[in-house]
Amino acid sequence: MALRAACRRMRLDEPVHQTVKLFSDQATGYCVQLPRWRYPVVCNTEAGVVKYDNYDGHWGEQAHLDRLIQSYAVEKSILEARKQGHPVTEQSLADGSIKLTVLVGSGN
Amino acid sequence: MKTILIVISPNGESKVETQGFSGSECRQASRFLKSALGTKRTETLTSEFYGLQSQTQTENQQEN
Numbered sequence: 001m002a003l004r005a006a007c008r009r010m011r012l013d014e015p016v017h018q019t020v021k022l023f024s025d026q027a028t029g030y031c032v033q034l035p036r037w038r039y040p041v042v043c044n045t046e047a048g049v050v051k052y053d054n055y056d057g058h059w060g061e062q063a064h065l066d067r068l069i070q071s072y073a074v075e076k077s078i079l080e081a082r083k084q085g086h087p088v089t090e091q092s093l094a095d096g097s098i099k100l101t102v103l104v105g106s107g108n
Numbered sequence: 109m110k111t112i113l114i115v116i117s118p119n120g121e122s123k124v125e126t127q128g129f130s131g132s133e134c135r136q137a138s139r140f141l142k143s144a145l146g147t148k149r150t151e152t153l154t155s156e157f158y159g160l161q162s163q164t165q166t167e168n169q170q171e172n
Contacts, residue, residue, distance in 0.1 A: 048146050063118075066118055066119040066120055067118065069119070069120030070116050070117070070118055070119070070120045072120070073116045073120055073122050073145055074116055076144050076145065077114050077116070077122075077141055077144065077145065079144075080140055080141060080144040081112075081140075081141070083140075084140055086112075093115070095117075095118070096117070096118035097115050097116060097117045097118060098115070098116045099113065099114070099115050099116075100113070100114040100115075100116070101111055101112075101113055102111060102112040102113075102114070102141075103109065103110070103111055104110040104111065104112060104129075104137055105110050
């Protein structure tokens with residue numbers, strides 16, 4: 001699963017499916033604990049929705065969540081490309097972006 | 109050589125670009141990725157400290 005791979009990429013604990021409290025609300029889904037975040041982020045990967053409460057950055061750095069979303073997109077793309085039988089190479093760019101090159105019809 | 113390039117920015121937005129395909133072949137080739145990446149949606153359940161609405165949403169369409 002791409003979310004699990006994204007957590008491994010960021011050296012985070014594996015996501016756990018559960019219901020958690022987010023300050024005044026609660027949410028159910030795959031929960032990921034980001035570094036120094038008060039509450040976990042709750043991911044519904046099928047719907048493509050992430051629920052969280054970081055109190056406008058006071059309870060968790062937005063950059064950590066952004067990086068999780070980036071890592072998820074990378075892992076999901078790699079997973080889907082490989083399912084199609086396409087080899088993928090990965091390159092980190094200077095601005096922090098990650099570039100994936102998928103070779104199509106390479107006879108693999 | 110036919111390639112699909114995907115660039116994923118630090119905030120998770122993705123761009124998909126095809127190279128070496130002819131005509132509508134490119135759309136067909138990258139469809140599985142666009143379908144997999146789809147639309148990113150985050151929901152911030154803001155705390156009551158804000159004294160604002162209890163829920164806000166941002167939505168970013170990921171596209172080619």
